[in-house]
Amino acid sequence: MADPQSWDWETREKKIPLDAWKTEYRWVEEPYASPDGEKVAAVVNVDEGEFTVCVNGEAWGETVFDKIWHLRFSPDGRLTALVNEMGEWTMAIDGEAWENKFGYIWEPHYSADGSGIAAAVQQDMQYAMVLNGEPWETMFANMTYFALSPDGRHTAGAVQVVDVDSGEIHKFQEGTFTAALDGNAWDTRFVNVWNLAISPDGVHLAAEVRLNLYDYTIAVDGVPWDARYQTVWAPVFHPLTGGVVAPVREKGAWTLAQDGKPLWKRTFVQLWQQMFSPDGQRIAAIVAPKYGRWTVAVDGEPWPATFGKLVTDAVFSPDGRKVAALAKDGETFRVVVDGQPWSDAWDMAWKPVFGPDGKDVVAKVEKDHRYTYSLNNRVWRGTADAAWDPVFSPDGTRLLLRTVESGQYVRRVVPVSEMAG
Amino acid sequence: MAEPSKQEKTAVVDDGIDVGVSRLTEEKIQSVINSVIDNETGVRLKTYVETCIHCGLCSEACHYYLSHDKDPHYSPVGKVKQTIWEMIRKKGRVSPEFIRQAAIIAHTQCNLCKRCAQYCPFGIDIAYMMSIVRRIIHRLGVTPLYIQDTAHSHSVTMNQMWVKGDEWPDTLQWQEEEAQAEIPDLRIPLEKEGADIMYSVIAPEPKFQAQLLYQAAVIMHVAGVDWTMPASVGWDNSDMAMYTGDNEIMGRIKRAHFETAERLKVKKIVMGECGHAFRSVYDMGNRWLGWSMPPFTIVHAIEFYYDLIKAGRIQIARKFKPPVTLHDPCNVVRGAGLGEKARYVAHALCETVIEMYPNREHNYCCCAGGGVINTGPPFKMARVEGNRVKAEQLFETKTKGAEVLIAPCHNCHSGLEDIVHHYEIGLEIKFFSDIIYEVMEKPA
Numbered sequence: 001m002a003d004p005q006s007w008d009w010e011t012r013e014k015k016i017p018l019d020a021w022k023t024e025y026r027w028v029e030e031p032y033a034s035p036d037g038e039k040v041a042a043v044v045n046v047d048e049g050e051f052t053v054c055v056n057g058e059a060w061g062e063t064v065f066d067k068i069w070h071l072r073f074s075p076d077g078r079l080t081a082l083v084n085e086m087g088e089w090t091m092a093i094d095g096e097a098w099e100n101k102f103g104y105i106w107e108p109h110y111s112a113d114g115s116g117i118a119a120a121v122q123q124d125m126q127y128a129m130v131l132n133g134e135p136w137e138t139m140f141a142n143m144t145y146f147a148l149s150p151d152g153r154h155t156a157g158a159v160q161v162v163d164v165d166s167g168e169i170h171k172f173q174e175g176t177f178t179a180a181l182d183g184n185a186w187d188t189r190f191v192n193v194w195n196l197a198i199s200p201d202g203v204h205l206a207a208e209v210r211l212n213l214y215d216y217t218i219a220v221d222g223v224p225w226d227a228r229y230q231t232v233w234a235p236v237f238h239p240l241t242g243g244v245v246a247p248v249r250e251k252g253a254w255t256l257a258q259d260g261k262p263l264w265k266r267t268f269v270q271l272w273q274q275m276f277s278p279d280g281q282r283i284a285a286i287v288a289p290k291y292g293r294w295t296v297a298v299d300g301e302p303w304p305a306t307f308g309k310l311v312t313d314a315v316f317s318p319d320g321r322k323v324a325a326l327a328k329d330g331e332t333f334r335v336v337v338d339g340q341p342w343s344d345a346w347d348m349a350w351k352p353v354f355g356p357d358g359k360d361v362v363a364k365v366e367k368d369h370r371y372t373y374s375l376n377n378r379v380w381r382g383t384a385d386a387a388w389d390p391v392f393s394p395d396g397t398r399l400l401l402r403t404v405e406s407g408q409y410v411r412r413v414v415p416v417s418e419m420a421g
Numbered sequence: 422m423a424e425p426s427k428q429e430k431t432a433v434v435d436d437g438i439d440v441g442v443s444r445l446t447e448e449k450i451q452s453v454i455n456s457v458i459d460n461e462t463g464v465r466l467k468t469y470v471e472t473c474i475h476c477g478l479c480s481e482a483c484h485y486y487l488s489h490d491k492d493p494h495y496s497p498v499g500k501v502k503q504t505i506w507e508m509i510r511k512k513g514r515v516s517p518e519f520i521r522q523a524a525i526i527a528h529t530q531c532n533l534c535k536r537c538a539q540y541c542p543f544g545i546d547i548a549y550m551m552s553i554v555r556r557i558i559h560r561l562g563v564t565p566l567y568i569q570d571t572a573h574s575h576s577v578t579m580n581q582m583w584v585k586g587d588e589w590p591d592t593l594q595w596q597e598e599e600a601q602a603e604i605p606d607l608r609i610p611l612e613k614e615g616a617d618i619m620y621s622v623i624a625p626e627p628k629f630q631a632q633l634l635y636q637a638a639v640i641m642h643v644a645g646v647d648w649t650m651p652a653s654v655g656w657d658n659s660d661m662a663m664y665t666g667d668n669e670i671m672g673r674i675k676r677a678h679f680e681t682a683e684r685l686k687v688k689k690i691v692m693g694e695c696g697h698a699f700r701s702v703y704d705m706g707n708r709w710l711g712w713s714m715p716p717f718t719i720v721h722a723i724e725f726y727y728d729l730i731k732a733g734r735i736q737i738a739r740k741f742k743p744p745v746t747l748h749d750p751c752n753v754v755r756g757a758g759l760g761e762k763a764r765y766v767a768h769a770l771c772e773t774v775i776e777m778y779p780n781r782e783h784n785y786c787c788c789a790g791g792g793v794i795n796t797g798p799p800f801k802m803a804r805v806e807g808n809r810v811k812a813e814q815l816f817e818t819k820t821k822g823a824e825v826l827i828a829p830c831h832n833c834h835s836g837l838e839d840i841v842h843h844y845e846i847g848l849e850i851k852f853f854s855d856i857i858y859e860v861m862e863k864p865a
């Protein structure tokens with residue numbers, strides 16, 4: 001991750017005109033801003049079948065590609081995209097294509113520090129993961145779910161290891177799938193393998209598995225838990241102990257299990273997206289305590305406030321003491337912190353962002369296609385045509401706001417004290 | 422039971438059913454039936470069973486019954502008698518052969534179209550009872566091969582047709598390029614976070630009917646819609662697991678679909694012209710997951726076109742000349758009340774619209790729906806012969822001058838093709854989007 005300490009937290013406002021790009025290119029796609037806010041980039045069409053990326057008004061490197069898609073800044077500020085040149089696909093980073101080329105490449109993954117950039121690739125109808133330009137040595141007949149380890153050094157996929165023709169239902173039911181870590185497949189076969197997780201140390205791999213048409217469980221390093229469930233959802237590793245926690249469904253109700261044993265006492269109509277606090281002490285999950293009502297449960301206790309349509313984007317504060325999420329009722333979203341919904345409702349809201357000490361919470365929000373920010377339930381006075389998630393300065397006193405306003409990209413540093421004013 | 426119906430005499434070979442039945446024991450049958458009935462059904466089933474007075478008023482509603490010269494085996498209540506009632510009455514003590522017949526009845530002699538529920542004085546929902554039979558059949562491992570294979574495809578790929586991860590975005594990019602030959606700056610925006618609309622389709626589109634993606638992109642472009650399509654799983658809104666009674670897989674694929682919309686931060690999901698997918702997203706799948714209403718507003722293509730035309734966002738250059746008739750798909754007309762909007766769209770696009778009778782919520786099912794067409798070639802003739810009344814209905818409409826049949830549902834489309842072909846009716850079948858693409862004003 002580019003060190004936010006070194007970012008410019010002093011200059012109040014920097015602007016980059018975007019409108020001029022439209023006259024230079026046949027079309028300009030939606031822009032992306034770098035994490036430090038210093039760059040803004042968009043895929044642009046130069047001529048029929050000729051694409052480049054425009055970064056701060058400059059073309060991206062020498063190469064013009066036949067097609068570019070999925071332009072994104074990695075967390076360390078490198079600009080990445082999936083590119084096609086002479087019928088072959090690969091990833092380009094800051095304008096340079098990886099040397100290895102593929103029949104196709106899709107679903108890029110970035111580790112939190114940006115050091116690992118991975119994607120799924122197909123070559124000659126065989127599938128593998130590619131990490132920082134290097135594909136697995138082993139390719140598979142099919143690959144369906146992908147993962148990158150938290151440290152960015154390992155990749156995994158749900159892979160097909162027994163060929164089966166469509167229509168061979170009984171052969172399929174004997175198990176043709178498994179999971180592979182860094183290209184090394186488990187020995188065990190499963191009917192299905194979904195949603196993989198790699199342990200923080202990069203050594204262990206967990207996945208949802210279906211053992212036959214009816215029995216589900218979690219497998220870790222190829223070994224299924226003894227317990228069987230009606231179904232399961234994605235496992236996560238405890239950040240410190242290496243225990244594996246997953247939502248499991250028994251007798252029509254959901255609860256949380258760890259290493260095959262019940263973890264929470266309560267059951268729910270639904271339970272998913274469980275997450276550990278950064279210190280591993282607490283677990284939060286999105287739950288439906290009753291049919292049609294949604295909220296967040298922390299360590300098994302649901303918030304008293306529930307919501308009708310959807311609860312999403314839950315996040316722990318860095319100290320693990322607070323949880324924020326988004327809740328939808330009717331057609332509008334609100335930010336909810338520790339069960340308290342904020343007063344303003346929005347057409348859309350983005351994942352809340354905690355300040356370093358956990359006291360302040362800010363979220364990007366939108367109403368009638370105008371974007372702004374809400375900090376601690378107070379709305380920023382500015383509005384924009386587009387906006388990116390806010391970033392706190394390392395000392396928590398300032399916010400970096402990245403927006404598009406009247407055809408200009410704007411990088412702003414706003415003191416937290418002013419945001420609320 | 423009564424004397425065998427005519428159709429039972431023709432033995433059908435289906436490996437899904439045959440192998441499944443060969444593995445059954447009476448103990449297993451009993452324990453599965455009782456477990457489903459005791460743990461997965463409640464007052465609803467009990468009330469239906471206790472309320473039905475065997476009056477047979479529902480019989481005339483069913484196209485199978487009418488098409489088989491009123492053979493009572495094909496009446497709605499006849500199908501119930503031959504399956505779930507017997508299972509309940511015998512407390513699960515039925516034979517493997519009984520299960521074979523139940524699988525055939527529930528999967529290939531009922532479209533879960535709910536037409537009969539409208540004719541029952543008590544509103545008894547035969548389709549619900551047939552779904553429970555299918556759930557039992559699934560738990561016994563006796564589901565017909567083709568639809569079981571489709572459920573496997575859903576389980577592996579989250580789509581209906583084994584479309585692999587790369588094939589989907591690759592196809593969209595290919596269609597985008599094709600369409601750029603017509604409209605140079607047209608885009609199919611992939612993974613555009615914060616777009617207003619996520620457009621989702623069913624897997625036959627990228628697999629066999631890529632022109633539908635092309636047409637959709639042109640419509641979106643001309644109407645100036647802020648839209649996106651996902652490049653990862655969750656793009657397919659179809660759901661044959663719902664029809665095999667594999668509720669766990671149904672929930673899983675619906676979750677993928679809704680979470681993709683969450684991830685892309687869209688406000689609405691617009692679905693292509695498909696009926697059963699709507700039922701899955703709007704009724705069955707969401708409820709199994711705990712949502713009384715879907716977490717996103719779901720807009721079926723008929724309603725989407727209606728909104729675009731009504732708001733003047735697409736203009737009709739010249740109306741479609743050949744006289745058309747309109748098939749009302751059960752899931753979106755009987756199930757979701759889109760009949761009038763479908764007519765508004767048809768009249769806006771076409772010079773002459775000739776109604777078929779019955780129509781709207783009383784329309785006869787196409788006989789493809791409810792997963793029946795997905796049981797594949799072994800049951801194709803049963804499906805076509807089981808809908809002679811549809812052929813008669815279409816023939817009558819053709820006699821009044823209809824040349825084109827609009828079927829705004831994928832399964833209806835394919836099922837009606839078979840009927841039109843077999844009975845030599847001579848109607849051309851189109852989606853709304855085929856006609857919109859043809860008659861709309863496009864950039865020169």
Ligand code: SF4
Pocket residue numbers: 482483484485496497500530531532533534535536537538547548786
């Ligand atoms: S096919 Fe339709 S009308 Fe016939 S029994 Fe089934 S749900 Fe009722």
Ligand code: SF4
Pocket residue numbers: 472473474475476477478479480497498540541542543544545
């Ligand atoms: S389902 Fe309704 S209409 Fe049909 S026989 Fe029973 S009571 Fe009569």
Ligand code: SF4
Pocket residue numbers: 532534696697749750751752753785786787788789790791830831832833834836
């Ligand atoms: S396929 Fe079409 S008519 Fe037929 S059941 Fe679906 S919605 Fe009904």
